Amino acid sequence: MQSALLDYLHLHIPLSRAMDVRVLEASADQVVLEAPLSPNGNMHGTMFGGSAATLALLAAWSVLHLRLEAGGIANQLVIHRTEMDYLRPITGKARATATLADTDWPGFVAMLNRRGKARLKVESVLTSDGVVAGRLAGAFVAILDR
């Protein structure tokens, strides 16, 4: 599932290629992405905030995408709102981990089936060298393909 996700991201989202995003884990429960510093740097020699937030967003989007796919739920998935907290400068490669552990998945699917549309918030945690460096909360909207 890792290489399928990598191919999908690199094919459909050119920015993920420019950022040299890699897939370390990919399942319907958790996605872990990684990006190196060099194509994602800034004038401070640390990771540019736009790259960090984008890596976190890609992880959150990916785990939701994979869970919907695993459930055979054909849909359009779009981002509605993000909140990103930058906690520490990232001086090397960054890792973004997104899980669906804390989400009300059954409620989300029920709403999606009833209304044809449902919203879900997914969190993504950025780490660098094992230390938490940022957190993104993404509110996604899924729209059922009828």
Add this chain to the structure above:
Amino acid sequence: MQSALLDYLHLHIPLSRAMDVRVLEASADQVVLEAPLSPNGNMHGTMFGGSAATLALLAAWSVLHLRLEAGGIANQLVIHRTEMDYLRPITGKARATATLADTDWPGFVAMLNRRGKARLKVESVLTSDGVVAGRLAGAFVAILDR
């Protein structure tokens, strides 16, 4: 000031090059940036949320950077938090406009001089074909170089 800002962004932030970010306006009052769809697309044929948020963040950062530079205020400028609302899909090139009109600039500078550190929120509006497509609020921290 436009080409100086463009050179600065493209030199120090490789992602701005990969996104093909252009500078339409650059002053200590307002910065307008633009990015084409192609390197910033997604699987829906619209602009990827990560690109849209990054363009908005770059505009917000840039106007604050230029105002500090115009005031001769040597500092480190880092992003602390962003909130991004995605209002409409962007189907062509996107434009991000950031101004300092609604900020308490004198209060920010006074705090920076007193504490050596101050926070400022800057808004950036994304448009596509003249229609508002998103809004980003970025909270930046400036740290005085002593």
